[in-house]
Amino acid sequence: xxxxxTGIITPIRLDYTYTPGTSPSAFLRxxxxxxxxxxxxxxxxxxxxxxxxxCPMCGxxxxxxxxxxxxxxxxxxxxxxxxxxNRVIDLPYVSGEVLFDGADTTSMVLVQGIAADEVxxxxxxxxxxxxxxxxxxxxxxxxxxxxxxEPDADYASYxxxx
Amino acid sequence: MAGxxxxxxxxxxxxxxxxxxxxxxxxxxxxxxxxxxxxxxxSYADIDAVVIGKAPDMFxxxxxxxxxxxxxxxxxGKPMIRVHTAGSVGGSTAIVATHLVQAGVHERVLTVxxxxxxxxxxxxxxxxxxPFSQPLVAGAGGYFAPIIRGYIRKSDAPLDTGFQVALKDxxxxxxxxxxxxxxxxxxxxxxxxxxxxxxxIRYAETCPSSDGAAAMVIGSEAAADASERPVAWIHGxxxxxxxxxxxxxxxxxxxxxxxxxKAVYAEAGITDPFREIDCAxxxxxxxxxxxxxxxxxxxxxxxxxxxxxxDGVTAIDGDLPINMSGGVLSSNPIGASGMLRFxxxxxxxxxxxxxxxxxxxxxxxGHAYGGGxxxxxxxxxxxxxx
Amino acid sequence: xxxVAVVSFAQSATRRDQTRNEVxxxxxxxxxxxxxxxxxxxxxxxxxSGSSDYLxxxxxxxxxALDAVGPWPPIQESHVEMDGAWALYEAWVRLQHGDIDTALxxxxxxxxxxxxxxxxxxxxxxxxxxxxxxxxxxxxALQARSWLEAxxxxxxxxxxxxxxxxxxxxxxxxQLSGDVDEEALLDEPLYADPLRKHDCPPISDGAAVxxxxxxxxxxxxxxxxxxxxxxxxxxxxxxxxxxxxTTSASTRLAGQRAGVRDIDLAELHAPFSHQELIVAxxxxxxxxxxxxxxxxxxxxxxxxxxxxxxxxGEAARRISAGEGDRAVAHATSGPALQxxxxxxxxxx
Numbered sequence: 001x002x003x004x005x006t007g008i009i010t011p012i013r014l015d016y017t018y019t020p021g022t023s024p025s026a027f028l029r030x031x032x033x034x035x036x037x038x039x040x041x042x043x044x045x046x047x048x049x050x051x052x053x054x055c056p057m058c059g060x061x062x063x064x065x066x067x068x069x070x071x072x073x074x075x076x077x078x079x080x081x082x083x084x085x086n087r088v089i090d091l092p093y094v095s096g097e098v099l100f101d102g103a104d105t106t107s108m109v110l111v112q113g114i115a116a117d118e119v120x121x122x123x124x125x126x127x128x129x130x131x132x133x134x135x136x137x138x139x140x141x142x143x144x145x146x147x148x149x150e151p152d153a154d155y156a157s158y159x160x161x162x
Numbered sequence: 163m164a165g166x167x168x169x170x171x172x173x174x175x176x177x178x179x180x181x182x183x184x185x186x187x188x189x190x191x192x193x194x195x196x197x198x199x200x201x202x203x204x205s206y207a208d209i210d211a212v213v214i215g216k217a218p219d220m221f222x223x224x225x226x227x228x229x230x231x232x233x234x235x236x237x238x239g240k241p242m243i244r245v246h247t248a249g250s251v252g253g254s255t256a257i258v259a260t261h262l263v264q265a266g267v268h269e270r271v272l273t274v275x276x277x278x279x280x281x282x283x284x285x286x287x288x289x290x291x292x293p294f295s296q297p298l299v300a301g302a303g304g305y306f307a308p309i310i311r312g313y314i315r316k317s318d319a320p321l322d323t324g325f326q327v328a329l330k331d332x333x334x335x336x337x338x339x340x341x342x343x344x345x346x347x348x349x350x351x352x353x354x355x356x357x358x359x360x361x362x363i364r365y366a367e368t369c370p371s372s373d374g375a376a377a378m379v380i381g382s383e384a385a386a387d388a389s390e391r392p393v394a395w396i397h398g399x400x401x402x403x404x405x406x407x408x409x410x411x412x413x414x415x416x417x418x419x420x421x422x423x424k425a426v427y428a429e430a431g432i433t434d435p436f437r438e439i440d441c442a443x444x445x446x447x448x449x450x451x452x453x454x455x456x457x458x459x460x461x462x463x464x465x466x467x468x469x470x471x472x473d474g475v476t477a478i479d480g481d482l483p484i485n486m487s488g489g490v491l492s493s494n495p496i497g498a499s500g501m502l503r504f505x506x507x508x509x510x511x512x513x514x515x516x517x518x519x520x521x522x523x524x525x526x527x528g529h530a531y532g533g534g535x536x537x538x539x540x541x542x543x544x545x546x547x548x
Numbered sequence: 549x550x551x552v553a554v555v556s557f558a559q560s561a562t563r564r565d566q567t568r569n570e571v572x573x574x575x576x577x578x579x580x581x582x583x584x585x586x587x588x589x590x591x592x593x594x595x596x597s598g599s600s601d602y603l604x605x606x607x608x609x610x611x612x613a614l615d616a617v618g619p620w621p622p623i624q625e626s627h628v629e630m631d632g633a634w635a636l637y638e639a640w641v642r643l644q645h646g647d648i649d650t651a652l653x654x655x656x657x658x659x660x661x662x663x664x665x666x667x668x669x670x671x672x673x674x675x676x677x678x679x680x681x682x683x684x685x686x687x688x689a690l691q692a693r694s695w696l697e698a699x700x701x702x703x704x705x706x707x708x709x710x711x712x713x714x715x716x717x718x719x720x721x722x723q724l725s726g727d728v729d730e731e732a733l734l735d736e737p738l739y740a741d742p743l744r745k746h747d748c749p750p751i752s753d754g755a756a757v758x759x760x761x762x763x764x765x766x767x768x769x770x771x772x773x774x775x776x777x778x779x780x781x782x783x784x785x786x787x788x789x790x791x792x793x794t795t796s797a798s799t800r801l802a803g804q805r806a807g808v809r810d811i812d813l814a815e816l817h818a819p820f821s822h823q824e825l826i827v828a829x830x831x832x833x834x835x836x837x838x839x840x841x842x843x844x845x846x847x848x849x850x851x852x853x854x855x856x857x858x859x860x861g862e863a864a865r866r867i868s869a870g871e872g873d874r875a876v877a878h879a880t881s882g883p884a885l886q887x888x889x890x891x892x893x894x895x896x
Binding site: 006007010012018020024028044046047048050052056057075076077078079080081082092095096097104105107108116121137138139159160162 | 223292294304305307358407408
């Protein structure tokens with residue numbers, strides 16, 4: 001009599017067709033055009049990047065589209081020693097939360113162009129885009145952000161986003 | 163909150179390990195349920211309803227597993243509900259079960275939470291590449307590490323605070339036969355020298371990935387009075403939620419967590435949590451969450467949570483022991499972890515916590531959180547009827 | 549038990565939606581449901597939702613939907629990974645405590661992104677059944693075969709479908725409606741023997757919202773609240789070979805516990821035509837006495853994870869409109885009517 005079965009492997013494959021939604025679609029079209037398009041909540045006035053359908057604080061549909069800058073402040077960050085980025089990248093790398101000028105929410109982006117141990121909260125950064133011909137309907141058109149060299153932003157100016 | 167009294171009549175859990183190859187998913191939950199019933203001195207026939215909770219179905223590759231598990235949990239012909247509130251689910255599941263009893267709907271409810279994440283691939287499920295969504299840059303730890311950095315900046319905490327927490331929890335785990343990680347040689351140096359994963363989080367400051375299940379029997383006052391086993395009276399329960407991404411959300415000291423704590427203390431009649439709560443089991447998946455949650459829960463002033471850690475206050479022999487069981491840092495079957503916190507708190511006030519028992523624990527807090535630090539579930543349990 | 553009533557209900561259209569995401573579908577429905585009450589989502593004492601990750605193809609799918617409610621300041625909220633009918637049950641239980649008077653219940657789900665019949669196979673025993681990929685339609689057909697051979701006729705199926713389509717003409721949210729001839733239905737080719745395509749539900753995307761209130765608060769918010777006089781749910785063993793598929797024992801038991809009797813109208817969650825007859829029989833409903841599925845039922849519109857909650861909403865709406873005094877609403881979950889919830893509503 002052979003050993004009892006202790007496990008089986010069942011491959012599961014399910015295909016889904018995703019619909020990003022109306023305001024996410026507009027955001028993605030904006031990215032294809034090299035623009036970061038957020039939406040403003042008509043109730044609290046905050047600009048969400050990327051917008052997902054409605055303001056999560058107010059429960060109200062977005063209306064006004066707002067283009068935000070592709071430069072901003074590095075609000076906080078992590079120095080990563082495990083390769084999660086789905087790309088070949090030297091370790092350690094920095095993943096940062098960037099508050100683009102004009103936006104009220106942060107976006108997670110790779111930070112390059114500076115040694116990991118020199119990265120600081122408050123650093124001013126700007127987007128480095130992929131070559132235009134590689135642009136698609138994705139936030140990943142922004143390959144990474146790099147320091148602009150400007151003086152760091154005042155802690156008080158971004159503290160609430162930390 | 164009004165409603166009838168309710169109590170924990172019995173608890174059970176499995177020995178948490180990376181991979182249970184000896185039981186199916188049904189076998190895993192049955193093991194915990196059997197133990198809870200035995201601890202309560204009851205049988206499946208005494209149970210009126212089953213409330214089960216777990217994290218995303220993709221962790222096992224089974225959709226709505228209550229359907230498949232009904233038979234294993236003796237739920238045929240009974241009401242059965244499956245709760246899913248992300249990481250806090252183990253806690254909110256226990257709360258739904260408690261509400262059923264407090265509302266007078268049932269006399270005895272079996273509540274179970276589990277994760278057999280070795281069956282599928284939890285890491286994959288947590289990072290499924292959904293089209294059109296932000297590309298993942300750094301994984302789960304990469305989400306929390308920047309928040310921890312923010313805490314360190316705001317509080318000026320000494321950088322080894324996390325190491326102290328990890329050491330404490332792993333030493334506590336040695337006193338808990340069910341804990342996943344048993345590291346008798348663990349030391350401060352080992353932790354401080356372990357690889358940096360997402361600065362400032364080191365490998366030894368992170369939770370393991372575990373297969374495990376937890377179960378409790380929640381009963382009415384009549385059922386508790388009739389029991390010959392020690393019971394834990396449920397003095398208060400609370401849940402609060404806030405958005406994932408909200409402009410102006412404080413992710414270091416979340417509003418929902420503070421509100422939830424205030425609500426559960428109010429219901430339990432607690433005005434000075436530090437003095438009136440004897441010990442707590444709180445959801446700490448990365449070491450730095452202990453000082454952060456101590457502040458969020460009102461045990462320490464904002465910015466001062468790390469002092470309780472550094473001063474040994476949260477050690478098992480301190481003034482406010484935290485995570486005597488070893489906590490999430492020592493065992494993390496994701497869907498069950500919240501219930502394990504609630505269960506361990508209950509065992510403390512029942513006096514059944516064995517080697518990790520806090521002497522004379524009369525009131526304890528169980529805490530769970532989930533999502534982007536946005537879902538909170540808490541309960542206060544006591545040795546005395548209230 | 550405290551008296552709890554449905555005081556408001558709203559639902560979305562349910563055609564496949566390839567433009568809006570779940571939050572965008574839910575937002576206007578929430579607004580529509582809140583409006584008649586004069587309250588906001590922030591005023592609700594407790595919020596509970598129903599949805600499924602596997603339906604969406606995304607872990608934590610319910611988390612982004614919560615945005616639609618605007619949970620700020622933080623709210624008391626929970627979620628079941630089940631049809632919204634069970635979220636309503638949890639909210640009903642919560643209201644029994646007496647510390648809050650209102651609860652918001654919502655459900656959402658898009659069946660169109662994935663192959664929903666195949667997705668539902670994932671509900672089955674993962675070791676010995678699911679690997680065979682028995683999709684939802686095939687399992688329903690298996691049950692229909694058992695049911696026919698127990699002495700029923702496919703003419704009954706055609707009658708159910710024709711009635712569903714005809715009733716759906718009066719339902720602006722229904723997907724499939726029309727005057728169809730029963731004979732013509734029987735001439736259609738078989739799809740999953742013995743079921744024809746029209747015996748199966750359409751693929752629907754949608755959301756629904758119900759507002760519950762207790763006692764006097766319900767009377768303040770609604771002229772004629774639909775009172776929940778009884779609510780119960782039970783589960784059967786999953787394995788198809790272990791139970792009698794020609795009847796629904798859990799429905800029968802839940803119906804007895806909920807107090808099903810003297811019913812004017814019934815909204816039964818039956819995605820397949822034979823299931824409507826099984827459920828009606830299990831509840832002891834007489835067609836001469838009870839109007840079945842005046843909305844058209846799940847055969848006319850079947851947003852998975854939502855359709856059960858919609859049955860409660862549709863029944864409640866008609867009670868509030870004075871179309872009847874006593875109604876039953878039913879919701880189902882799992883393969884071939886494995887788990888069932890029954891709710892009795894009354895206008896007085």
